[in-house]
Amino acid sequence: MDHHVVGIPELTGIPRVAVVIDVMRAFTVAAWAFSLGVERIVLASTESEALALKESSRGWLALKDGPPAEGFDAVNSPALLQGHDLAGRTLVQKTTAGTVGALAVADSPLVLCASFVVAGPTARYLRTRASGPVTFVVTGEEGRADEDLACAEYIGGRMSGDDVEAAPYVHRARSSRAAADLAAGLRGGYHPDDIDLCLEVDRFPFVMTARREDSLTVLRPLPVPDTPSGTG
Numbered sequence: 001m002d003h004h005v006v007g008i009p010e011l012t013g014i015p016r017v018a019v020v021i022d023v024m025r026a027f028t029v030a031a032w033a034f035s036l037g038v039e040r041i042v043l044a045s046t047e048s049e050a051l052a053l054k055e056s057s058r059g060w061l062a063l064k065d066g067p068p069a070e071g072f073d074a075v076n077s078p079a080l081l082q083g084h085d086l087a088g089r090t091l092v093q094k095t096t097a098g099t100v101g102a103l104a105v106a107d108s109p110l111v112l113c114a115s116f117v118v119a120g121p122t123a124r125y126l127r128t129r130a131s132g133p134v135t136f137v138v139t140g141e142e143g144r145a146d147e148d149l150a151c152a153e154y155i156g157g158r159m160s161g162d163d164v165e166a167a168p169y170v171h172r173a174r175s176s177r178a179a180a181d182l183a184a185g186l187r188g189g190y191h192p193d194d195i196d197l198c199l200e201v202d203r204f205p206f207v208m209t210a211r212r213e214d215s216l217t218v219l220r221p222l223p224v225p226d227t228p229s230g231t232g
């Protein structure tokens, strides 16, 4: 299937199929949130919008990247998320790169948000359900983040079949600037397990679709059945 890779600044028009990549850490965190029972994730464009959404709806939680902040319930860390009781909750998420990329293409007919933990289901879904060219939106570092590029190329390869070795792509992501910055403690709201959690391939059996729902942009999980290698 035809596909290409762009950074957020290069986006023009409305892609027919958009796959928004943020490995470290927004869409690894989102996948963990769903696995911990979150019902839906509302993507916010600013921190103040995230807090306003949380305040307007009883029971909603808010998450942002960076260090813990007043009014926010969680940080953008897959490891630190695991201490929270999230079953059945709506989570509002605002981050520097991932949520910005998803909001930039939210009018596309099909938007998937992805990272290594949902790479296989995302590739299978695109193989069977996507029509038209696929635009991978690499959210980090204005399209140059190597962890996101590696994940986009890995999913792109698996769109032709599951027989693609993950190790070289994971190695690139582990050697990326984002991973180095995280390990050095330069990014807030960090746990030492975050990098390993961001590099687990196919940890979860679902894709994450983003859609406009009234005035909100909402991310939801959609289970994707496994298929024998090379089929489906």
Ligand SMILES: O=C(O)[C@H](CS(=O)(=O)O)OP(=O)(O)O
Pocket: 022, 024, 025, 026, 027, 065, 066, 076, 095, 096, 097, 098, 099, 140, 187, 188
């Ligand atoms: O929390 C993250 O890892 C980053 C924040 S930054 O890169 O430190 O600015 O946000 P994300 O949108 O998940 O890339």
Ligand SMILES: [Mg+2]
Pocket: 022, 023, 024, 025, 026, 097, 098, 139, 140, 178
């Ligand atoms: Mg990132």
